[in-house]
Amino acid sequence: MKFRVTNWAVYEAGLRRRGSLTLWVTPEALAGWRAPRRKTRGGQARYSDLAIETALTLGCVFGMRLRQIEGFMSSVLDLMGLDLPVPDHTTLSRRARTWELPARRNRPLPDGPLHVLVDSTGLKVYGAGQWLEEKHGARSRRNWRKLHLAVDANRGEIIAHRLTDQNTDDPSQMEPLLSQIDGEIDRFTADGAYDGKPAYQTILRHSSTAIVVIPPRSTAVESGDTGPPGQRDKHIAAIARNGRLKWQAATGYGKRALIETAIGRYKGLIGSRLRARSFAAQQTEVAIGCIVLNRMLACGRPESVRHQVRQA
Incomplete structure (x- = not known):
């Protein structure tokens, strides 16, 4: 392609x-x-x-x-x-330890359907642990932070973010991320780490008509609830019937690659390591990094179309 x-x-x-x-x-x-x-x-x-x-x-x-x-x-x-x-x-x-993101920095969401992509990545924390391991072979307890992002699939901009410690699981941060989004969500896409009934309930509480595209785990089974099947049960049935690849094509799950691009953009332009030492200052560093990244994206972003290759 x-x-x-x-x-x-x-x-x-x-x-x-x-x-x-x-x-x-x-x-x-x-x-x-x-x-x-x-x-x-x-x-x-x-x-x-x-x-x-x-x-x-x-x-x-x-x-x-x-x-x-x-x-x-x-x-x-x-x-x-x-x-x-x-x-x-x-x-x-x-x-930097007391600065808070002003509400005026939250850009208005675009009119029309909002497609939200959610994922997380790790950021290194300032310290000598890695140097000690490489130089002296000493074992150290290296800490790192987890950056949770919500991205608008249509514009590529970061519309919500949250920084946590390394032990925080991804599904627990869905509600804090969604609370930063004022508009109605038309479609929500995430990877299998967010799979589970609580995740669907959190998304539908925010936007009752949202289409949720989260791949169920390989061991997932239908809930067995009475009444019409929910979205997760439909995904499980579709994968069992047609296979996971056809399910991905039918649901547009490939769109999730855009948040991987956003994460790569953040680490490439802002950096993969936090410079601040206190957790409060690290939160400020991440918030300003997201603002800078959105401004850089507003300066110019590529508009790509699929190139049709003609076969002789």
Whole structure:
């Protein structure tokens, strides 16, 4: 199966824009750079959440550490002639643990049917465990985090995310992911790790008319409930009757490959290892990474069509 990109000119221009160093600072951003004075007890914050987010976003885009971010922003603001204070690396480290994703960052969902793809992947955590194993053969307990993503199949954008520890199972994160999606879901696709009656119940509570495409396990049996068979029972019966490959073609399960592409895009552009050390700061790092990835995708994405090969 071969595909052909139909918008090469627009896509290439978008790829070039991703590497642009041009920064546009709006008057609203300048006015909101300093934190408003608080009326409760405690020290006064000097920088707003917008200033912290801007610094962390630049660090994510250009792969810089906190001290490098401080120096980069100082030079940029000096070149722009802006008299604004720059958060130091200690402030960035501390505020990253309390920053929360603003509701304004959630882009409106498109009109029409929403096809949601869900999957998870592992992210390495900063530490010397791997070096000790390779250098000295020492056994270490390497920890890692689990990134759960929900992707819009039509646009390829990340519409929900959640970071957990390595021991959290995938089905338990379906409800937290779906709670971040306000629109009605027309179709939901995931791999066999999400199979089970609770998963179907969670999805149908969110959108009662959603079509759920989750491959049942090889040992799955029909529920035996009275009344018309549910979606999971229909999948089990269809696989037993026609085989798993025909079931995948009939249900469009191959669309799930798009979330694998999104995960590869995240690890390729943002990275496969978390730099922050505390769990709260790691959650902030992942949230900003998803925002950056969606913005890069908005600059330009390939539009592919299946290429028909003529046989002589």
